[in-house]
Amino acid sequence: MTQASQPSEVRAALFLDRDGTVIRDVGYLSEPDGVELLDGAKDALHRVCRSHRLYLFTNQSGIGRGYFTLEQAQAVNARMMALLALPPPGFAAVCIAPETTGQPFIYRKPSPAFILERIAADGLDPARCWMIGDRLSDLQAGVNAGIAAVLVHNEAYFDEQTRRFCEEHRIPSFPSLSDALAGIAPPAQ
């Protein structure tokens, strides 16, 4: 986990899933060379990074499964951040949850632990925090933390359970991160 400072008056925040939300989800990505930003993600994050703290919140069960190491996951993150080229601090904090589905977990989504920790530690306003991701567990983490959740629609993961969860919790769905951020924080006219 890394941290950097940001003006204390910024209390709005975006908790962002990584794979399938900011970068292309290729499954158990372990090589920095495999990082590909999704269309529009970079410009959209540049537009909102002054008004919102950005947090990266990613499940990486490939670590728990022994497919790759934490250091490799961090190298992938570093490549993504280099491509995004956000002004400092970039992401205010990063959570890589290494557990697999079968292991006891602390941070693995749908756990809200990371979000709740940052809300408390960074003085965030839960009413102005969003969890954005492409899987049900992203949405559940947001709802479990008591913040709004937003779905970046991914055909591969949009099953009946996800559809029902969105309906029950009135979770909006967008075709991309760029569209989601336009919905949350419309550009100034």
Ligand SMILES: [Mg+2]
């Ligand atoms: Mg994802």
